[in-house]
Amino acid sequence: MKAGELLQVLMRRTGLSEPYQQALRSLEPIASPLAPEVALAFYDYLGRDPEMHEILWSVPGRVERLYRSFAAWYRELFSGQYDERYAERRMHIGLVHARVGVRPSHYIPAVGIVQELTLEHLRNALRGPEILAAMTAFEKIMAIEIALMQESYLNALTEGLKYTRDERAALVEGARVLLEKAR
Ligand code: HEM
Numbered sequence: 429m430k431a432g433e434l435l436q437v438l439m440r441r442t443g444l445s446e447p448y449q450q451a452l453r454s455l456e457p458i459a460s461p462l463a464p465e466v467a468l469a470f471y472d473y474l475g476r477d478p479e480m481h482e483i484l485w486s487v488p489g490r491v492e493r494l495y496r497s498f499a500a501w502y503r504e505l506f507s508g509q510y511d512e513r514y515a516e517r518r519m520h521i522g523l524v525h526a527r528v529g530v531r532p533s534h535y536i537p538a539v540g541i542v543q544e545l546t547l548e549h550l551r552n553a554l555r556g557p558e559i560l561a562a563m564t565a566f567e568k569i570m571a572i573e574i575a576l577m578q579e580s581y582l583n584a585l586t587e588g589l590k591y592t593r594d595e596r597a598a599l600v601e602g603a604r605v606l607l608e609k610a611r
Pocket residue numbers: 474479480481483484487490494497498501520521524525528530534535538539542
């Protein structure tokens with residue numbers, strides 16, 4: 429299934445209908461200026477885990493580059509443009525992670541941290557019934573993010589198993605091949 433079609437299915441399954449898309453769009457003026465702050469807290473959290481610290485700090489300049497990539501990713505959550513290009517970018521990010529050995533056991537708890545940081549800010553910035561709609565919309569888009577990420581991991585694994593039976597190596601190699609094909 430193409431990325432854009434998959435996104436449509438996920439929007440239907442999570443119920444990210446027009447009013448929730450609108451809710452996310454309307455959060456953009458609050459959320460966008462928070463992106464650098466969330467990025468800082470996010471990499472601070474990742475750096476406290478020895479394994480993730482090693483992945484992030486083993487390459488000079490990597491974390492500095494990631495602050496910006498993460499902030500751009502974060503702002504896009506509130507863009508209101510959930511189309512084929514959005515889905516393709518997200519699945520591409522999934523492959524980049526698979527290629528560098530970041531696994532779902534790293535990624536999924538990290539998504540929880542993004543949720544925690546964001547919900548804390550929303551609680552402070554919004555009031556009353558607005559909060560519930562904002563939180564529900566945000567949870568829906570994060571569920572979609574996880575599903576797109578997992579699907580791109582499965583694609584990488586399926587591709588990689590053509591070359592090796594070793595699961596870890598297959599994930600990395602499959603992601604490398606798919607990223608190369610997409611260039
Ligand atoms: C909510 C979770 C996460 C988000 C939103 C996120 C976001 C991103 C983005 C946007 C990129 C750039 C992708 C590209 O080049 O197209 C990236 C790359 C990367 N991320 Fe993450 N990430 C997450 C979790 C993690 C975790 C848990 C790790 C573990 C250490 C990690 C390590 C990396 C590494 C090593 C790269 C490649 C950097 C490079 O190009 O050298 N990420 N991430």
